[in-house]
Amino acid sequence: MPYAMLTFRIKPGHEEELAEVFAAAPPLESPVVTDDRGEETARLIGTGVFVKDDVLVRLVHYEGDFAGIARHLAAQQHVHVIESRIVPFLAETRDTGTPEGFAAFFRNARMRCLTQSSSEPQSSPL
Numbered sequence: 001m002p003y004a005m006l007t008f009r010i011k012p013g014h015e016e017e018l019a020e021v022f023a024a025a026p027p028l029e030s031p032v033v034t035d036d037r038g039e040e041t042a043r044l045i046g047t048g049v050f051v052k053d054d055v056l057v058r059l060v061h062y063e064g065d066f067a068g069i070a071r072h073l074a075a076q077q078h079v080h081v082i083e084s085r086i087v088p089f090l091a092e093t094r095d096t097g098t099p100e101g102f103a104a105f106f107r108n109a110r111m112r113c114l115t116q117s118s119s120e121p122q123s124s125p126l
Helices: 015-023 066-074 077-089 099-109
Strands: 003-009 032-034 040-052 055-064
Touching (some): 015 040, 015 077, 032 066, 040 066, 055 066
Antiparallel strands (some): 003 055, 032 040
16 A cells, blocks of 8 residues: 655744644544545545654555545545644645645645555465
8 A cells, every 4th residue: 555745844843833733633534535426446544744843744645546635635624624723834835725726735745755665464374
């Protein structure tokens, strides 16, 4: 299952305030991403948020179509609550209030993946 990393440029020295924002965030409404017919196309497995100096990174662990993940997150109230609360700490402004603006942010903030690996469970002989 793949991972994506999204970067946020932030004002240094606000790690504790950002930790509070993410700790107080409401839960994600749904991890399931569906298409126009209601069929599942992707699923969020988990996320993590990391901060150091002037960079905040959000790790997204998912399966399926990543473009669908971006559209799905743009519609989640959970994401908009966090977005509104981190605005004072951002070093760069951006428009995430519209689906198009959110999609553009997602594309621009996504880090290039150089490699991913995971350990496959070993099957035991019968």
